[in-house]
Amino acid sequence: MQKYLGYLIDLDGxxxxxxxxxxxxxxxxEKLYQENxxxxxxxxxxxxxAEDVAKYLQDMQIRASASQIITSSKAIAGYIQSKHSxxxxxxxxxxxxxxxxxxxEIGVELTNDINSDYVIVGLDRSITYKKLEGACLAIRNGATxxxxxxxxxxxxxxxxxxxxxxxTALISTSTEVEPLFVGKPDSIIMQQALKSIGMSxxxxxxxxxxxxxxxxxxxxxxxxxxxxxxxVTTKEQLLTFNDQxxxxxxxxxxxxxxx
Amino acid sequence: MQKYLGYLIDLDGxxxxxxxxxxxxxxxxEKLYQENxxxxxxxxxxxxxAEDVAKYLQDMQIRASASQIITSSKAIAGYIQSKHSxxxxxxxxxxxxxxxxxxxEIGVELTNDINSDYVIVGLDRSITYKKLEGACLAIRNGATxxxxxxxxxxxxxxxxxxxxxxxTALISTSTEVEPLFVGKPDSIIMQQALKSIGMSxxxxxxxxxxxxxxxxxxxxxxxxxxxxxxxVTTKEQLLTFNDQxxxxxxxxxxxxxxx
Numbered sequence: 110m111q112k113y114l115g116y117l118i119d120l121d122g123x124x125x126x127x128x129x130x131x132x133x134x135x136x137x138x139e140k141l142y143q144e145n146x147x148x149x150x151x152x153x154x155x156x157x158x159a160e161d162v163a164k165y166l167q168d169m170q171i172r173a174s175a176s177q178i179i180t181s182s183k184a185i186a187g188y189i190q191s192k193h194s195x196x197x198x199x200x201x202x203x204x205x206x207x208x209x210x211x212x213x214e215i216g217v218e219l220t221n222d223i224n225s226d227y228v229i230v231g232l233d234r235s236i237t238y239k240k241l242e243g244a245c246l247a248i249r250n251g252a253t254x255x256x257x258x259x260x261x262x263x264x265x266x267x268x269x270x271x272x273x274x275x276x277t278a279l280i281s282t283s284t285e286v287e288p289l290f291v292g293k294p295d296s297i298i299m300q301q302a303l304k305s306i307g308m309s310x311x312x313x314x315x316x317x318x319x320x321x322x323x324x325x326x327x328x329x330x331x332x333x334x335x336x337x338x339x340x341v342t343t344k345e346q347l348l349t350f351n352d353q354x355x356x357x358x359x360x361x362x363x364x365x366x367x368x
Numbered sequence: 369m370q371k372y373l374g375y376l377i378d379l380d381g382x383x384x385x386x387x388x389x390x391x392x393x394x395x396x397x398e399k400l401y402q403e404n405x406x407x408x409x410x411x412x413x414x415x416x417x418a419e420d421v422a423k424y425l426q427d428m429q430i431r432a433s434a435s436q437i438i439t440s441s442k443a444i445a446g447y448i449q450s451k452h453s454x455x456x457x458x459x460x461x462x463x464x465x466x467x468x469x470x471x472x473e474i475g476v477e478l479t480n481d482i483n484s485d486y487v488i489v490g491l492d493r494s495i496t497y498k499k500l501e502g503a504c505l506a507i508r509n510g511a512t513x514x515x516x517x518x519x520x521x522x523x524x525x526x527x528x529x530x531x532x533x534x535x536t537a538l539i540s541t542s543t544e545v546e547p548l549f550v551g552k553p554d555s556i557i558m559q560q561a562l563k564s565i566g567m568s569x570x571x572x573x574x575x576x577x578x579x580x581x582x583x584x585x586x587x588x589x590x591x592x593x594x595x596x597x598x599x600v601t602t603k604e605q606l607l608t609f610n611d612q613x614x615x616x617x618x619x620x621x622x623x624x625x626x627x
Contacts, residue, residue: 262542268505
């Protein structure tokens with residue numbers, strides 16, 4: 110079995126489940142750390158900052174720094190930066206702190222002007238008709254439309270609430286313009302993760318619980334993939350898909366000997 | 369040419385354009401009135417009450433009473449009433465005054481309970497994440513999902529803002545449940561209009577400017593249709609469609625001799 114030089118790792122369902130620790134996750138990361146093998150966490154979450162996510166992991170005694178967290182917000186910021194090195198760009202942004210902070214950090218101007226260069230959409234639990242109207246108008250005026258991820262639903266205290274993919278569907282239905290999605294399973298976040306870890310797709314493995322986001326993201330980015338049964342996709346569901354992950358394990362504990 | 373016993377008539381683009389009168393509209397309605405030919409106005413608008421719409425027409429000296437206005441809100445209310453005569457039903461409602469009033473008038477209970485019988489969605493310019501989340505949860509819990517119309521975009525002061533079809537797309541994307549749409553071009557509003565005018569589809573003609581809503585609604589409901597060139601769909605666009613309206617005129621003035 111190939112020894113991988115770097116690890117790209119999903120968070121929810123792989124490292125933890127909501128507020129609950131996942132057995133073996135901490136030991137798995139500890140082993141990577143001891144063996145000096147680089148790893149980054151790749152999450153579709155756009156509302157939290159990388160610092161927030163790192164703190165959350167640290168509180169579970171999982172070794173992580175903000176620089177090892179690639180959120181869909183950081184991936185969007187990285188993508189925009191790669192397109193406009195040095196040039197000032199304006200972004201009409203729907204989203205929360207994590208997205209705004211990531212855009213601010215690369216020096217773009219956040220604006221309410223409907224003649225902006227970009228419309229950037231992430232989950233926003235303070236959404237208003239006025240914000241949505243402005244996004245639609247800016248897109249009709251020619252702004253490039255980016256969205257953090259396709260996630261249809263997210264767990265809330267009461268059940269499954271609308272995810273960013275649903276908010277994005279409102280805007281794309283109204284304008285008849287499809288966005289460029291950045292998060293898993295789309296490739297931009299994976300390219301940003303590779304850039305961050307400084308490796309090529311053949312050198313790393315992508316690990317996650319969700320077939321449609323994590324495993325598909327790895328497959329589309331030409332990476333080997335490892336499915337874990339600690340989250341969304343069960344082993345039985347997995348077997349119904351045409352493109353299979355490279356490996357599958359019950360928990361990350363099983364993988365520790367192969368690091 | 370057949371003499372029609374009743375007229376179903378669109379509003380925006382047919383009777384007026386925003387705040388602007390359309391030449392011949394007033395005279396056309398006056399002729400129907402003089403000839404004692406019943407007519408009702410059929411609008412996808414869900415935010416205004418029938419009384420508001422009648423007042424708006426009266427202010428333009430167009431003869432109209434609230435009982436002659438079938439809004440998509442009144443059509444939804446009529447549909448629910450036809451399904452549950454006498455039985456108490458609960459509705460989780462996203463929408464404005466026109467929708468809430470129409471539902472109140474048939475005695476349904478408007479509720480924030482996510483175990484409601486129905487989720488009813490109309491344009492709501494005070495939309496919040498919490499309202500949308502509740503709608504998604506109620507649908508996941510088994511509520512019947514109804515939506516006033518498919519309209520992707522509506523004219524606002526600044527340009528084209530999200531219409532009710534876009535808000536509905538957010539909820540259907542998140543829940544993976546498609547609603548029953550009530551407004552034009554779907555058939556429920558047309559059935560309610562026929563019920564209101566007390567005629568069958570062969571006895572009436574449907575008039576409107578928008579091919580995709582008005583003319584399609586008439587065609588699907590087996591009515592003869594009259595396209596007017598005073599609104600959305602031009603004569604050139606009209607010719608590109610397979611199913612043609614029965615008649616087409618530049619303005620309603622041309623049709624007065626055929627009443």
